[in-house]
Amino acid sequence: MAELVEDPNSIPRVVSILSSLLQRVAERNDAAHRIPAPHHTASAFHGLTKPSISIRSYLERIFQFAKCSPSCYVVAYIYLDRFLQRHPTVAVDSFNVHRFLITSVITAVKFVDDICYNNAYFAKVGGISLMEMNYLEVDFLFGVSFDLNVTPVIFNSYCSILQSEMLYSESPSAPPRLHCCLSEEESSSCQHQQQLAV
Template sequence: MSTILEMLRTLEPESLDDMIDLTAKVINSLVRKGDQNKSIHTQFYPPNNKLPLISIRDYIHRLFKYSPCSRECFIMSLIYIDRLMLECGLSLNSYNIHRILITTLVISTKYQDDIFYNNEFYSQVGGINVQEMNQLELELLRLLNFSANCSNDLFIQYSREIDNLFERNEYMSCT
């Protein structure tokens, strides 16, 4: 199983303009792998039987545009997603990724930033109702054993790999 951190280390830097492109590329790759494995289409609570109409890239763009949170929150979201895959065996797929993205962002914002909005605000950004947002937050925290912390070293690893990828991208575009 590929992790986001492994992908950041090996990703080709072509056409990555910003954090949205990077996040979308990594997440789309993981979702494609999860969609191929039909036997493990584990749904993220509560079950979602319809595919969302918005693309993953457009959804990530929406989260970046309307979520008043720091870059560090988006990095923490990637760390949480890796933890869900590695520690909980959760498979990302087209049915659960949108919910996982908004929920990891909510938890990372509440944990990481000094200023954050309530779940009603984030439910509007994420396109779900507030009751579902509350259930998703509780379910994700349960899966993470109510541990939203991350070691400083691990956070620096992810951040450094993202910065290195953008540096490689900039170098490639200059040559």
């Protein structure tokens, strides 16, 4: 995790790495024109228009105003992966990625950090109404079957994925990557990667 955090006053590297990974996944799914199936959980997160703020700027905004620990972003990534594994018809794209991010981060903050802001504050940070924030949080919790515990082994496996992503993004001659994430069943070995279940 140390490689994912630099100066405690600056935006942690995990924010830029996670935003880069999710940007690539969203662009790939946008290009594939995947439309979420008529599934209640998918429709809750799907917006009518693409937000004008970039994924990176959105995550940086969350970090700037929510002041959650860098560990929360790793845990949010784990939760998002759990959600997508349980709902293989759901695709992360430009219409839903921001809602997934604010919801997975608020869920992670409440589980990981000792102090966190309330849903009204997170709704303002995320640019959504309190009613929508509450609705998304409940849908997300049911979507992950309230499976919020993260073992040290799982946490370290996802840190390794993000560190690998960091090395990839810093390499100018790296070939295009198709795989972004591990399933939790495979995460202890950290050897076989599969696409984010989108």
